[in-house]
Amino acid sequence: AFLASFKIWKTATVGGNLCMSLPAGPMISLTTALDGLCTIWKASGGEQKLPVAEFVTGNHRNRLTPGDLLRQIDIPTAALKRRTAFRQISLAPVGRSAALLIGSLEADDALTLTVTAATVRPIQLLFRKAPDASTLRAALMQQITDDLYHADIHGAPIWRKHMTLRLAEEIRAELMGATRP
Ligand SMILES: Cc1cc2nc3c(=O)[nH]c(=O)nc-3n(C[C@H](O)[C@H](O)[C@H](O)COP(=O)(O)OP(=O)(O)OC[C@H]3O[C@@H](n4cnc5c(N)ncnc54)[C@H](O)[C@@H]3O)c2cc1C
Known part of the structure; x- marks a missing residue:
């Protein structure tokens, strides 16, 4: 990244x-x-x-x-033992990150989603049980208000928001798929 x-x-x-x-x-x-x-x-x-x-x-x-x-x-040490999934996107192939999300799943199914690059500061969402797609989307919409999305030459806020929602769902699906084949 x-x-x-x-x-x-x-x-x-x-x-x-x-x-x-x-x-x-x-x-x-x-x-x-x-x-x-x-x-x-x-x-x-x-x-x-x-x-x-x-x-x-x-x-x-x-x-x-x-x-x-x-x-x-x-x-x-506990953080290093969690299963993780990572997504990143830039406007250019090796450009500065416009959205960078990391998900990590505990053994008890608690999910932590860390949103960076898309937002002006890191934002973490914690779910005691891994959420379904609509719960995840609703939490992102509620907890990351539009003013928190970063605006600069590396990506418009509305695109960063779109990618955040999309990459978050990819991470959720990957981590849930990994635990529930
Ligand atoms: C070609 C290029 C590409 C870059 N790409 C990226 C990128 O993709 N993403 C990105 O985030 N940045 C990027 N940068 C910006 C920057 O170089 C990086 O953020 C880099 O990681 C900064 O680390 P540094 O150790 O060089 O910090 P410095 O430039 O040495 O320090 C940054 C600031 O923090 C202060 N500081 C440094 N260490 C400490 C400390 N331990 N305690 C208190 N204050 C401290 C310094 O005084 C200074 O004000 C890029 C820079 C260049 C030149």
Whole structure:
């Protein structure tokens, strides 16, 4: 999902991608979907811990205050054991992500859907039991209001919304199919 360049391959960091806080930041997508927990060293002293899902608050916006340092991101082992499904789309073949969705399914059928790139900040939907198609669609329509869809040269909000609904259903179908052949 990264538009590759020498910089991205050789020098860019996971923390830098989070701190840049672009909607298309793929390390934001990855660490949000894996329940990442940020540790921030505060400029004023002390430490703050908060989920990645709450760290990025908008396009180029996050919870850092001047001088703060994102020190580490912890990922719980349980998140690495979940079954996952991933979908991404760009306007151009290797273009910046216009929508990037990750679904993960617990052994007890609880589904977490992480929506990024299409929206100005990461949005997670939690379902205690894996939803059917109409429940999923209704939850997306209700929880991601139109103002949350990102608008820039990489995709119009209405298209990002359309792709979000479509890719979410693909993820649901893949994960449900995997558990219920
Ligand atoms: C050709 C090209 C393609 C790119 N494609 C993408 C793309 O597809 N998606 C995308 O999201 N971005 C993209 N970028 C933008 C950017 O390079 C990436 O987001 C990259 O991951 C940033 O990481 P970095 O480590 O280089 O951060 P930097 O550029 O070094 O830092 C970004 C900002 O965060 C601050 N910062 C960095 N690390 C920390 C830290 N640990 N604690 C506190 N503040 C910190 C810096 O001071 C700076 O303000 C692209 C850039 C180029 C040149």
